[in-house]
Amino acid sequence: MFKKILTLSAVMLLSACQPLSQMTPMEVLTAVGTASISxxxxxxxxxxxxxxxxxxKLEAYRELSEQIYGFRVSGEMEIDKERLGIDKANGEVDGIIRGAEVIASYPVGDSYVTEMRLDLRKMKKMMEFGEVQSVPRNTSILF
Known part of the structure; x- marks a missing residue:
């Protein structure tokens, strides 16, 4: 009898840890970017x-990158003599997007809207074609 109760208790505890619904892998991501014309x-x-x-369009790419690679947040706060001095927060997204498609691009009032779609299977397949080289920032190119 004790073994039955112990087994039943173990089964109930383990089943309580399972999610209510199964997560389905996202295969297609969408993003919307906007920019003011004026x-x-x-x-x-x-x-x-x-x-x-x-x-x-660049804003939509940033949103896709954020969905795939995440958003890095850093902050700094300085308190001197019980008063807040420097209070900074920065956010950054970094990633490589391949194979994104523009679904629509249109004006809305004073803004322009770009809708994009990214098939993650297509992006993964395109990554097999070659390695991406990083582009150095703030450098002059001489010809």
């Missing part, structure tokens, strides 16, 4: 619109 630098409305299109 906030862009440019002499003409067309130039500002073109820059907003590019900025909204």
């Amino acid at each position: 906030a862009q630098d440019g002499k003409t409305l067309e130039e500002k619109r073109f820059k907003a299109i590019k900025a909204s």
Whole structure:
């Protein structure tokens, strides 16, 4: 009798740790990027619109990267004589996106919106084609 109760208790405890629903692996991610047209630098409305299109696409890529690789957050706070002095927070995303597709790109009021889709299986397959070389920041290129 004791063995039955012990076995039943063990089964109940182990089943309580299981999730209520099974997580399904995400195979397709979506992202939306937006950018203000009037906030862009440019002499003409067309130039500002073109820059907003590019900025909204870059924002969508950033969102895809954030979903895949995560978002790094760092902070710093300094207290001197019981008063808050320096209080900083920074966020950063870093990653390589391959095979993303623009689903739609359109204006909405003063903003431009870009919707993107990324099939993770396609991205994984494309990664087999070669290694990515990092691009150095803040360097001058001489020809």
